[in-house]
Amino acid sequence: MNNRVLLSLHIGYWLLILTQKLLEALGTGVLGTQTDWFLFFSIVVPVHFLQICCLALFFYANYLVLIPYVLKKRNVVSYLIALVGCTLIFTPLYYLMEQIVYPVIGWKTYTQNLDFIFAFIVTLSANFVNIFLGLLLSYLMDWRSLRAEKELIEKEKLKTELAFLKSQVNPHYLFNTINDIYALTQQQSEEAPEALLKLSELLRYMLRESDDPYVLLSSEINYLENVITLQKIGQKGDAYINFEVKGSLDKQMIAPLILINFVENAFKHGVFNDRKNPIQILIFVDQKTLMLHLRNAINTAKKDKTGGIGLNNVKRRLSLLYPNRHELSIDHQHDFFSVDLKISFYD
Incomplete structure (x- = not known):
């Protein structure tokens, strides 16, 4: 699988998640019995797009940094500590989105005001599935790389042996x-x-x-x-x-x-x-x-x-x-x- 195909799969995954969120918004009737398409495209779509961007940032911070450089090079305890630290870093971003950005465009996710602890819990719960997917994808790619390397070694070994036999x-x-x-x-x-x-x-x-x-x-x-x-x-x-x-x-x-x-x-x-x-x-x-x-x-x-x-x-x-x-x-x-x-x- 080349890099272009891999990039397309990543983009396709996030577009699929965004589509799911938008369909859920239409299905729950948050826009009323008669869908206000202007409201949908001016508020609902931007809100869910920003949410997906936050999820993607957290996912790639975990997938590209924490898993390869902490979990695989150190240990599980260090990874869990780093994961909590990463969640603390992203919590202000979620807090900012909920308290400042969303009200400006007329959207409110929660009825009560967010405090920092609640924002931390929201950040962790929102990214729980993506943490698991990051781990799964990382080890799956490692297995794929090892298999490709093993196949290459086997092919080279076979080529060498055949050359020797032919000689x-x-x-x-x-x-x-x-x-x-x-x-x-x-x-x-x-x-x-x-x-x-x-x-x-x-x-x-x-x-x-x-x-x-x-x-x-x-x-x-x-x-x-x-x-x-x-x-x-x-x-x-x-x-x-x-x-x-x-x-x-x-x-x-x-x-x-x-x-x-x-x-x-x-x-x-x-x-x-x-x-x-x-x-x-x-x-x-x-x-x-x-x-x-x-x-x-x-x-x-x-x-x-x-x-x-x-x-x-x-x-x-x-x-x-x-x-x-x-x-x-x-x-x-x-x-x-x-x-x-x-x-x-x-x-």
Whole structure:
């Protein structure tokens, strides 16, 4: 809530109180059975307007000064003493209004003359509700500020954690790819320029487009295609990878680099050279959901000495980016490893 809206609410509140007072004056018949509108606008309206001004002055003295600087910084006893002092300060104002200003315009609130003690009681009773409202509003605004600050801290924490998780994507893969391209250039292979171009596109995506919280799904799939192409080049053509995308790609958005960990895991632990059991990477997409099915035979000859953080990484990112909007099933058997992921684009 910005300051302009807050100011409008304050002004609206006092106008509402003024309207209530004026309607009460009309309803009680103080102007006679036949309402004298000249008397109403020349006396009743100014009197109630002045009363509302006095109430507002007392309210903001309590709300802006006594509560934040006495009650919240000292204690309740100090606040009560300060509240009595504030009432004593405002009592002459009420006394002046009742004894001097109102008689001049032909208005008398009380039949008897006010003394100072009675004026003090009138001042306190007139502002009793506003004292309570000031306390309620002050602590409500404090709660709102704390909640907004907590949400900001959570967002910054989430952003930092996501940035850290994203920074862990692909480092080992990039090193391997660079080594493969270096080997191709040493061999003066015709595939070297294409591989270098694919690597350039891959790095551009990682360094630029993936900074956005969400990217086009078509861009993410194009990134996966480049990764798969480079992997095939690195395997010197002896790689059986079945990559298919079914459905219509029509401006769906997805978190960047959210699928690559599953693909990398298949490359890292899978079997490439088995024609009968190729690495399966199937993506089904419509306007609302994306489904990824990945299956690979496990290469028992490969030993992961570094320990895998890829799957834990992507599980954490999914829980942060798609809470209650994703389903992940991982089946790790003796010979095969499979992943089924469903992501809903919308809540």
